[in-house]
Amino acid sequence: MGVFLIRRVLQSVLVLFLMSLVVFVGVYAIGNPIAVLIDPRAPQEAIDQAIHNLGLDRPLYEQYFFFLGNALAGHLGNSFVFNEPALHVIMQRFPATLELTLSAMVIASVFGLPLGLIAGYWSERPVSRVIMTGSILGFSLPSFWVGLMLIIVFSIELGYLPATGRGATVSVLGVATSLLTLDGLRHILLPAINLALFPMALIIRLTRAGVREHLQLDYVKFARAKGLTNRRILFTHVLKNIMIPVVTVMGLLFGLIIAFAVVTESVFAWPGMGKLIIDSITLLDRPVIVAYLLLTVGLFILINLVVDILYSVLDPRVRLSEDSR
Amino acid sequence: MTGSGPSPPDSETTLAVENLSTHFFTRAGVVKAVEGLSLTVAKGEVLGLVGESGSGKTVTGFSILGLVDPPGRIVAGRILFKGEDLVGAAAERLRSLRGARIAMIFQDPAMTLNPVLRIDTQMIETITAHESVSTEAARERCREALAMVGIASPDERLTAYPHQFSGGMRQRVTIAIAMLHKPDLIVADEPTTALDVTIQAQILYEVQKLCRMTGTSMIWISHDLSVVAGLADRIAVMYAGRIVECGTVDDVLDRPRHPYTRGLIDSVPSRNRQRARLRQISGMLPSLIDLAPGCAFRDRCPRADAACGAMPELAERVPGHRVRCFHPLTDEAGA
Amino acid sequence: MSARTAGGPQATAPAAGAETPFRRFAADFAASAVAVTALVTFVAILLIALFGPLLTPQNPYDLAQLSLWDSGLPPGSVGTDGQVYLLGTDDQGRDMVSAIVYGLRISLGVAISSGVIALVVGTTAGIVAGYFGGRIDSVIMRIVDMQLAFPAVLVALILLAVLGRGVDKIIFALVAVQWAYYARTVRSSAVVERRKEYIAAARCLSLGAARIVFRHLLPNCLAPLIVLATIEVASAVALEATLSFLGVGLPVTEPSLGLLISNGYQYMLSGRYWLSFYPGVALLITIVSINLVGDQLRDVLNPRLER
Numbered sequence: 025m026g027v028f029l030i031r032r033v034l035q036s037v038l039v040l041f042l043m044s045l046v047v048f049v050g051v052y053a054i055g056n057p058i059a060v061l062i063d064p065r066a067p068q069e070a071i072d073q074a075i076h077n078l079g080l081d082r083p084l085y086e087q088y089f090f091f092l093g094n095a096l097a098g099h100l101g102n103s104f105v106f107n108e109p110a111l112h113v114i115m116q117r118f119p120a121t122l123e124l125t126l127s128a129m130v131i132a133s134v135f136g137l138p139l140g141l142i143a144g145y146w147s148e149r150p151v152s153r154v155i156m157t158g159s160i161l162g163f164s165l166p167s168f169w170v171g172l173m174l175i176i177v178f179s180i181e182l183g184y185l186p187a188t189g190r191g192a193t194v195s196v197l198g199v200a201t202s203l204l205t206l207d208g209l210r211h212i213l214l215p216a217i218n219l220a221l222f223p224m225a226l227i228i229r230l231t232r233a234g235v236r237e238h239l240q241l242d243y244v245k246f247a248r249a250k251g252l253t254n255r256r257i258l259f260t261h262v263l264k265n266i267m268i269p270v271v272t273v274m275g276l277l278f279g280l281i282i283a284f285a286v287v288t289e290s291v292f293a294w295p296g297m298g299k300l301i302i303d304s305i306t307l308l309d310r311p312v313i314v315a316y317l318l319l320t321v322g323l324f325i326l327i328n329l330v331v332d333i334l335y336s337v338l339d340p341r342v343r344l345s346e347d348s349r
Numbered sequence: 350m351t352g353s354g355p356s357p358p359d360s361e362t363t364l365a366v367e368n369l370s371t372h373f374f375t376r377a378g379v380v381k382a383v384e385g386l387s388l389t390v391a392k393g394e395v396l397g398l399v400g401e402s403g404s405g406k407t408v409t410g411f412s413i414l415g416l417v418d419p420p421g422r423i424v425a426g427r428i429l430f431k432g433e434d435l436v437g438a439a440a441e442r443l444r445s446l447r448g449a450r451i452a453m454i455f456q457d458p459a460m461t462l463n464p465v466l467r468i469d470t471q472m473i474e475t476i477t478a479h480e481s482v483s484t485e486a487a488r489e490r491c492r493e494a495l496a497m498v499g500i501a502s503p504d505e506r507l508t509a510y511p512h513q514f515s516g517g518m519r520q521r522v523t524i525a526i527a528m529l530h531k532p533d534l535i536v537a538d539e540p541t542t543a544l545d546v547t548i549q550a551q552i553l554y555e556v557q558k559l560c561r562m563t564g565t566s567m568i569w570i571s572h573d574l575s576v577v578a579g580l581a582d583r584i585a586v587m588y589a590g591r592i593v594e595c596g597t598v599d600d601v602l603d604r605p606r607h608p609y610t611r612g613l614i615d616s617v618p619s620r621n622r623q624r625a626r627l628r629q630i631s632g633m634l635p636s637l638i639d640l641a642p643g644c645a646f647r648d649r650c651p652r653a654d655a656a657c658g659a660m661p662e663l664a665e666r667v668p669g670h671r672v673r674c675f676h677p678l679t680d681e682a683g684a
Numbered sequence: 685m686s687a688r689t690a691g692g693p694q695a696t697a698p699a700a701g702a703e704t705p706f707r708r709f710a711a712d713f714a715a716s717a718v719a720v721t722a723l724v725t726f727v728a729i730l731l732i733a734l735f736g737p738l739l740t741p742q743n744p745y746d747l748a749q750l751s752l753w754d755s756g757l758p759p760g761s762v763g764t765d766g767q768v769y770l771l772g773t774d775d776q777g778r779d780m781v782s783a784i785v786y787g788l789r790i791s792l793g794v795a796i797s798s799g800v801i802a803l804v805v806g807t808t809a810g811i812v813a814g815y816f817g818g819r820i821d822s823v824i825m826r827i828v829d830m831q832l833a834f835p836a837v838l839v840a841l842i843l844l845a846v847l848g849r850g851v852d853k854i855i856f857a858l859v860a861v862q863w864a865y866y867a868r869t870v871r872s873s874a875v876v877e878r879r880k881e882y883i884a885a886a887r888c889l890s891l892g893a894a895r896i897v898f899r900h901l902l903p904n905c906l907a908p909l910i911v912l913a914t915i916e917v918a919s920a921v922a923l924e925a926t927l928s929f930l931g932v933g934l935p936v937t938e939p940s941l942g943l944l945i946s947n948g949y950q951y952m953l954s955g956r957y958w959l960s961f962y963p964g965v966a967l968l969i970t971i972v973s974i975n976l977v978g979d980q981l982r983d984v985l986n987p988r989l990e991r
Contacts, residue, residue, distance in 0.1 A: 039830065164975040166922040168929045169945065169964045176957055187953065242460035249414055249455075250475045250526065251448030260474075264465045283835040290930055302930050305845045313845050320838060328833060341464060341512050 028336060036329045043321045047314065048091050095318060103312045105304070110315035114297055119199050120190060121296030124288065125281050127203070127212055128219035133274060136224040140231025145258055147236050155228060162225025167284060171218040171291035178214060186211050188293035215292040219285060223277040230273055234266030268338045275331035279324050362429075363534050363566040364390040364413070369426035369436075371405075371412045378638035382408040382421065384590040387663070390534065393564045395557075397581030397598070399571055399613070403634050405590040406570045410536045413568070414453050415443040431533065449479040452527035454537040458519035462511035468522060469507035475529050494525040499555055517548035524556060531563055538570045553580055574617055578602055586610050589635055589645035592663060596670030606670065606677035608650045644674070652676040712984040719980030722973040729970055733789045740782035741767060750777040759958050772958045774947070780958065783944060784966050791940040792970070794851065795920035798858035803913060805859065806866025811905070813867070814874020815897050825871065828864045836861040836919070840927055849935045854924060861923065862916050869912050873905035907985040914978030918971045925967055941967045 066074070103110045143155040179187035191208030193200040202208030238244060239262065247257045286298035293299070297316065304312040366388050373380040383405045390396045400406045411417050413428055415435060428435040430451065435443065447453075455461040462471060472491040473484060482490075488507070495503035498521040511519055520540055527535050537556070541549040557580055560567055571577050577584060578598065585595035586607065594607040605611045612630035632649035635641070643658040644650070650657070656675045663673045714720055732739065742749045751763065759772040759780070771780035813824040831839070843857040877883065878901065886896045927933035928942030929949075936943065941963045948959025 243463040246461040249453040280835045283838040
């Protein structure tokens with residue numbers, strides 16, 4: 025387990041460096057770093073000063089180390105639009121995005137797993153066909169369209185829920201969250217459902233495939249021969265086996281929907297990181313774009329690493345055989 | 350009509366199968382895996398059910414337990430377990446019998462135990478599925494069961510996972526699980542086929558001892574005559590979904606009457622003289638989808654003739670020894 | 685008691701006449717009424733897109749044909765010249781039906797062309813990796829894995845942020861997002877097929893590597909590729925629409941369905957829902973029909989799911 029862990033961590037660090045190199049080359053070598061990092065509207069002396077501070081007057085490879093050092097320290101330039109450190113601007117909006125993605129993952133799991141189990145267990149009956157068709161819709165429909173439909177139906181026609189924005193927040197441990205207020209919940213419901221549809225569809229399909237596959241296996245037949253109830257077989261024997269890949273996929277999905285949140289946040293005007301990046305692209309606020317890039321890539325690599333470790337922890341065959349070395 | 354008519358249910362007959370037919374309805378056609386099969390197992394008796402792969406012996410075992418999965422189902426016949434017909438019985442009734450009064454042991458122990466659950470979990474749940482006992486009491490019974498099958502230091506074994514055991518050990522665990530409720534009948538489907546010869550011998554010995562001790566009836570399914578020879582009281586030989594010969598182990602092995610049985614016996618390597626060519630039965634099992642009418646062994650039988658175009662009945666020429674053949678071998682060991 | 689008459693349905697003998705693999709495939713495919721409906725729908729959509737300019741009442745981007753008096757009309761209204769606007773008009777007087785058809789042309793055009801290019805690039809990479817194995821395989825697959833670890837939306841966004849707007853840039857971004865799926869699928873097939881005897885036979889005949897790869901290996905890897913292609917085209921349509929909706933996709937001069945929806949978004953709250961709704965429905969039908977066809981293709985072509 026120890027060797028495996030170290031190897032995986034090293035791999036992740038390597039990929040991180042590679043990505044930082046790619047970003048560096050993209051911004052500094054191909055692009056015009058002066059245009060990217062320094063506000064072109066500033067007076068000339070400020071620009072010259074900034075050029076010196078950022079080391080842009082030095083040879084390229086030295087610039088990379090400057091860049092890397094700055095990145096690790098969190099200095100990724102100032103946002104042109106907000107005139108604050110880019111990282112700070114992004115981190116301010118991070119709680120909102122996190123809230124949204126966590127809610128979406130919870131909804132996707134709470135509904136997706138049982139539906140997948142049902143579709144897998146009664147895989148020949150109409151209920152399974154219905155669930156599977158629903159899941160196809162879930163991942164093939166563009167989520168912005170679904171979001172629009174949700175707004176049209178629930179906000180405009182029925183008037184139950186607000187169309188856009190985030191609800192009232194409450195501060196917990198220094199972090200603002202809107203999940204603890206009724207107003208907050210009313211605002212988060214539609215966007216969370218919208219964001220949850222894609223991962224839910226995948227969880228349903230994955231669970232169903234797993235259930236169908238495992239129900240054919242010998243250990244299920246043996247369990248039935250022992251006289252166990254169907255409920256026990258499904259929820260203890262089969263579920264435990266398929267949870268392993270499902271949990272790991274859920275981890276990867278979490279990373280995925282942080283990216284998808286970009287769309288949902290735009291449709292529902294949710295003040296998170298996603299909306300920020302779209303606005304930044306439109307407004308050409310490049311330091312924010314670069315910072316967002318680095319942050320998301322880093323986050324992804326971290327999630328992949330955690331998921332890998334989780335997989336080896338959950339499967340006793342992997343865990344125990346590693347230990348016995 | 351085939352074989353013995355329905356026998357009166359008596360307390361000495363644990364299992365009486367009458368005219369069982371189990372078919373699989375596949376896209377390619379109907380596979381008649383078991384056709385018109387009848388057998389009986391008395392209390393405390395070991396019946397060896399022998400045949401090649403594809404002869405229908407495993408499906409027979411599953412049919413008895415009610416574990417035939419779609420696209421297969423039992424289409425005809427009765428399975429009288431201590432007088433009660435299991436065919437068409439309620440699902441809940443079957444579930445309550447399985448594991449408690451009728452148990453099954455499968456062939457490959459690597460696949461029959463759930464790899465992500467501990468041994469104790471899988472043993473205790475067998476107990477609690479049929480009785481309400483405390484977990485501690487259940488665990489105690491598991492310890493005893495493991496000791497009974499010859500597993501030392503049962504406590505360590507109980508908290509382990511299946512992949513940490515050897516094949517022989519895993520099979521002992523499944524045998525222990527089968528014995529937990531002291532069932533009246535155990536169906537063992539080739540339980541030693543996947544194990545080494547030495548372990549095989551040990552397991553056979555353990556099982557025989559247990560059965561004698563507890564008076565459990567057993568159906569031992571195998572393709573290997575030599576395994577069954579030392580263990581069984583009676584033998585039934587299956588071919589293409591039907592029983593072709595059945596009788597006491599001595600009758601069938603020493604005085605076989607069906608040409609197929611003769612062929613099986615002759616092809617066991619140890620029975621051949623040194624240096625002599627190994628005897629084989631020529632040809633292959635017929636496809637069970639499009640079986641021609643008449644004796645299914647016709648194409649491979651050296652004694653076949655035009656008469657074999659009709660299906661022979663399972664007839665009792667000699668008391669207790671039945672053969673399904675128009676030209677059975679006589680006592681002077683013909684063919 | 686004959687074996688034939690004992691219970692259960694009998695198997696029918698195979699029909700006389702050519703049972704070519706294609707016919708069997710077509711029969712299997714047609715077993716699902718849903719899939720056939722989807723296929724017909726999609727073909728209809730393709731035809732509408734191809735012959736669009738001939739079918740629509742007006743060219744919505746020819747300003748001379750527009751009449752501002754007719755702007756903002758709800759579906760079914762009659763315009764100043766007596767024409768019926770089946771799906772209403774937008775704020776500039778464009779007939780929505782025409783706008784949708786033109787938008788469909790662009791959406792499908794971009795999606796299919798990026799799909800084709802991605803297929804060519806990905807298949808080449810995948811088959812080279814699969815056939816040659818070894819170091820080449822590792823390198824290519826490492827790149828593929830790294831790319832697949834990141835969600836498509838993110839990769840596309842970043843590329844477009846760097847490259848700017850324009851049809852060619854969108855197509856490039858879409859290709860960049862899709863090629864890895866093709867590469868991985870083809871490589872898996874190639875690795876399996878490579879070990880088969882007909883490849884060894886071809887090698888014995890001293891056929892050049894390129895010939896073996898393209899004439900012998902590739903045709904046998906086609907089945908999963910076809911399935912993937914349908915799914916990828918559908919997701920390309922969805923992705924392009926999403927990017928356009930977000931404002932980073934196609935420029936205003938080439939409005940795809942996504943842009944139409946985006947333009948209509950602001951009018952939604954004031955009740956002029958048809959500006960977003962109907963383009964959305966058109967988008968939906970397109971994507972769902974392609975996906976349903978792809979789903980049935982997968983069931984039919986994948987032997988492992990045989991029941």
